[in-house]
Amino acid sequence: MALVLTDDKRRLLATTGHVLVRGGAGSGKTTIALAKACVDFDAGRLGAAGKALFLSFARATVARVAEQATATIGSDQLSRIEISTYHGFAWTILKSHGYLLCAKPGVRLLLPTQARDRLAGLDGAARFARQRQLFDEEGLVAFDLFPTLLVELFTRLEVLAEAYAFAYPLIIVDEFQDTNAEEWKMIFTLGQRSRLIALGDPKQRIYDFKGADPRRFDDFLAAFQPEPFDFGGENNRSAGTDIIRFADAILDGAFRPEPYSGVTIDRYRGQSLRPLKQAMLQAVNRYRRSPEWSVAILVPTNALAIAAFDYMRGSDHGLPAYPAEILVAAEGPILASALIALLLEPHNDPHQLAALVLEALASFEVGRTEAAGSTALTKAGRLRRAAGQVRQRGDAGYGARGIPTDVRDLVGNVRQIVLTGDPMSDWRLVRAALADSPREELQHVAREARHLRLLQRGAQIEGRLAEAWRANGAYRDAREHLAAAVVEDQFAATTRPHRGVTVMTIHKSKGKEFDEVIVFEGVYQRYLSARGGDRERSARSNLHVAATRAKRSVVLMTPLQDPCSLLP
Numbered sequence: 001m002a003l004v005l006t007d008d009k010r011r012l013l014a015t016t017g018h019v020l021v022r023g024g025a026g027s028g029k030t031t032i033a034l035a036k037a038c039v040d041f042d043a044g045r046l047g048a049a050g051k052a053l054f055l056s057f058a059r060a061t062v063a064r065v066a067e068q069a070t071a072t073i074g075s076d077q078l079s080r081i082e083i084s085t086y087h088g089f090a091w092t093i094l095k096s097h098g099y100l101l102c103a104k105p106g107v108r109l110l111l112p113t114q115a116r117d118r119l120a121g122l123d124g125a126a127r128f129a130r131q132r133q134l135f136d137e138e139g140l141v142a143f144d145l146f147p148t149l150l151v152e153l154f155t156r157l158e159v160l161a162e163a164y165a166f167a168y169p170l171i172i173v174d175e176f177q178d179t180n181a182e183e184w185k186m187i188f189t190l191g192q193r194s195r196l197i198a199l200g201d202p203k204q205r206i207y208d209f210k211g212a213d214p215r216r217f218d219d220f221l222a223a224f225q226p227e228p229f230d231f232g233g234e235n236n237r238s239a240g241t242d243i244i245r246f247a248d249a250i251l252d253g254a255f256r257p258e259p260y261s262g263v264t265i266d267r268y269r270g271q272s273l274r275p276l277k278q279a280m281l282q283a284v285n286r287y288r289r290s291p292e293w294s295v296a297i298l299v300p301t302n303a304l305a306i307a308a309f310d311y312m313r314g315s316d317h318g319l320p321a322y323p324a325e326i327l328v329a330a331e332g333p334i335l336a337s338a339l340i341a342l343l344l345e346p347h348n349d350p351h352q353l354a355a356l357v358l359e360a361l362a363s364f365e366v367g368r369t370e371a372a373g374s375t376a377l378t379k380a381g382r383l384r385r386a387a388g389q390v391r392q393r394g395d396a397g398y399g400a401r402g403i404p405t406d407v408r409d410l411v412g413n414v415r416q417i418v419l420t421g422d423p424m425s426d427w428r429l430v431r432a433a434l435a436d437s438p439r440e441e442l443q444h445v446a447r448e449a450r451h452l453r454l455l456q457r458g459a460q461i462e463g464r465l466a467e468a469w470r471a472n473g474a475y476r477d478a479r480e481h482l483a484a485a486v487v488e489d490q491f492a493a494t495t496r497p498h499r500g501v502t503v504m505t506i507h508k509s510k511g512k513e514f515d516e517v518i519v520f521e522g523v524y525q526r527y528l529s530a531r532g533g534d535r536e537r538s539a540r541s542n543l544h545v546a547a548t549r550a551k552r553s554v555v556l557m558t559p560l561q562d563p564c565s566l567l568p
């Protein structure tokens, strides 16, 4: 790619202080920031050993940026640019120095699945207080606590802050519009010693519910007096189309009467996913002969993403199976897999195992969705009490019927299984035992566990289990092995950029780009959940982000029987 430089972009490359870059989707913010890092390196502004640090939220964004960088930047320059997620960067520091802030000799990550369990039912200040308590007393670090702890560490240990500033004299903060108050404090702290380049697009703010705030740009201007740049409507991603014009019109509803090139609105009939699959197959057909291409299916909810993914890969509805990939929050599958791992481990006492299964079921109930409702919390409480009964009273603790007795039967059946030492087939045997249970809750676990492949670490988990078997002739510590692989997965610096067809939620698509984007809503899983106020603003921003991911064309699908009112 030959870099096209406007006068403004040239001026940016020559700055020596803090910089704020605003600009629409695809206006080239990421690209110019990387070019700036190279210019600073060449001009000796990074010092003898300093690097430019590029911080982003999503791992796939990082992957795309890295790939882009590799294609356009020399290897000596590239070695002086470090690309990471905000979380990955903070964790690198906290895992080695976090213990200095708490009473424990070391710190451990509180995985999102565990966090959902241990923080269930808590909101706002109460949730934060509990996270703090888990850190202070147990050395457990929740993701939400990362920025706060990093600020504390750098404030108390100036020498550490100095060392990191020496290593990273230039820090580029991407997707600045979506930073919350704690993340902003972290950026503020980093900016006391390093030069900052903040990149953001107010129109792409889609994390209000996690504390993103429209005033963030003013905060930055006031705190750092950066040189401001605005690349406004420059469009490098979908040049030659009207995609950006259309996406901007989604924000205020002011659509023009003429059609928008590159944009199709498809009001589909019926309630099934068939029209979506047909649209996907048509898109694939258009790109079949290109060596590399990407099509994204973007949907409003996690559940719809999983349903669409299964539908794309299945063929029982008469359309050919297509090998799509998926990108969703994997908490449900991870918790389900933890339960299978537990059943794979050697246990002498069946009652102890049954109690652990009941507790794992409780964790699954509260942790598989983003925020557990009161029914799930009550049910989990009941399961935990049942686990206590079984532990205390053995056989007499199961009661006459209900989940505990089905768990007892499950444990009995699993103990009959002769494990082979081949992790994949043993895993499937245990999963089948769950699927065969008459109890819906246990069948649900089996269904969720099928989606463990959503995690990039399947092969690694298998390798670790195989090693455990070789060493012990049993899957000792299977849960630990699974957890270790999940931790690595959380911070895997570069997942590959997407090729072929990928299904994901709109939120997951932030910062990415694809040749073609199909945005789809079901009859019940809607883009817009309620008219007016914040809900409507956020639905408009989501659709804006979704549409602007496309390089060549975007198809927006909505049910004919009740079309989305935000579309023209």
Ligand SMILES: Nc1ncnc2c1ncn2[C@@H]1O[C@H](COP(=O)(O)OP(=O)(O)OP(=O)(O)O)[C@@H](O)[C@H]1O
Binding pocket: 001, 002, 003, 004, 005, 023, 024, 025, 026, 027, 028, 029, 030, 031, 032, 068, 201, 236, 237, 511, 512, 548
């Ligand atoms: N100056 C430029 N010259 C040529 N191509 C460019 C230039 N800037 C960006 N591009 C291309 O345009 C596309 C979008 O650029 P980039 O990802 O930097 O935009 P962005 O503003 O960061 O987008 P978003 O906010 O949507 O993440 C990329 O494919 C990139 O290679």
